[in-house]
Amino acid sequence: MSTGSTPVIVAIDGPAGSGKSSVSRAVAKALGFAYLDTGASYRALSWHLMVRGIDAAQASDVVAELPNFDFRIGTDPDDYYVRVGSADVTEAIREPRVTGVVSLVARIPEVRRWLNERFRMIMAGTPFDGIVAEGRDITTVVAPDAPVRILLTATEDARMARRSKELTSESAAAVGEALRSRDKADSRVVDFMNAADGVTTVDSTDLDFEQTVSAVVEVVQTARTSHGG
Numbered sequence: 001m002s003t004g005s006t007p008v009i010v011a012i013d014g015p016a017g018s019g020k021s022s023v024s025r026a027v028a029k030a031l032g033f034a035y036l037d038t039g040a041s042y043r044a045l046s047w048h049l050m051v052r053g054i055d056a057a058q059a060s061d062v063v064a065e066l067p068n069f070d071f072r073i074g075t076d077p078d079d080y081y082v083r084v085g086s087a088d089v090t091e092a093i094r095e096p097r098v099t100g101v102v103s104l105v106a107r108i109p110e111v112r113r114w115l116n117e118r119f120r121m122i123m124a125g126t127p128f129d130g131i132v133a134e135g136r137d138i139t140t141v142v143a144p145d146a147p148v149r150i151l152l153t154a155t156e157d158a159r160m161a162r163r164s165k166e167l168t169s170e171s172a173a174a175v176g177e178a179l180r181s182r183d184k185a186d187s188r189v190v191d192f193m194n195a196a197d198g199v200t201t202v203d204s205t206d207l208d209f210e211q212t213v214s215a216v217v218e219v220v221q222t223a224r225t226s227h228g229g
């Protein structure tokens with residue numbers, strides 16, 4: 001837990017299936033840091049809009065609904081949850097019907113600004129010594145001044161194979177196609193395929209899960225040593 005100084009921010013971006021969520025959570029555990037899954041917030045908003053019967057393609061309707069969107073996200077890596085109002089949506093937000101509309105919600109600039117403000121508040125207020133925040137624009141927009149910024153990548157084949165291994169009601173082909181089209185839509189909004197200046201790339205294509213976690217922890221430790229942190 002915190003020593004009272006400013007929390008260390010570890011910013012991680014990358015495409016779908018690169019390992020951001022699972023690796024970031026394990027890295028947070030290893031470092032004794034908090035973990036912020038920003039994608040879960042975009043997913044929770046998409047879920048909320050579905051329940052309210054609001055069309056995610058109608059940007060002005062989505063923006064008008066933001067004041068009614070009451071979400072909470074667990075940032076303790078040992079106690080992860082996502083809630084909207086009193087509903088626990090941790091599992092529901094992973095359903096294909098939510099995944100299918102999340103890019104529509106994420107392309108709305110007011111939504112991004114509204115969520116980014118909350119992400120920054122969560123990061124600044126964490127009771128942990130640091131926080132690993134992952135998404136698509138953490139290294140470039142949400143926390144461009146973070147002392148550690150990482151782009152986690154893997155080839156499209158590796159990412160599709162990993163996602164296909166997860167238990168899902170969809171076929172491997174459908175999972176692959178959904179992932180490809182979501183990355184295409186998302187990359188029109190922010191560039192998460194190329195490392196911005198000062199961002200370290202970790203390519204996990206030929207690394208197993210544990211090796212990827214170690215590689216990211218090493219980047220964090222090297223950066224903290226060189227920053228005197």
Ligand SMILES: Nc1ncnc2c1ncn2[C@@H]1O[C@H](COP(=O)(O)OP(=O)(O)O)[C@@H](O)[C@H]1O
Binds near residue numbers: 016207
């Ligand atoms: N280096 C790796 N090698 C093999 N599988 C991995 C690796 N990194 C992550 N995974 C697995 O790949 C899947 C996708 O990872 P996830 O963390 O959900 O990615 P993202 O958050 O980037 O979409 C998960 O099942 C995860 O356990």
Ligand SMILES: Nc1ccn([C@@H]2O[C@H](COP(=O)(O)OP(=O)(O)O)[C@@H](O)[C@H]2O)c(=O)n1
Binds near residue numbers: 017018103135138186
């Ligand atoms: N910082 C972020 C995080 C997610 N997102 C959006 O939220 C969606 C879900 O993100 P996610 O991280 O849960 O997706 P996965 O890669 O884990 O499948 C993405 O497809 C983007 O549309 C975003 O626009 N910016």
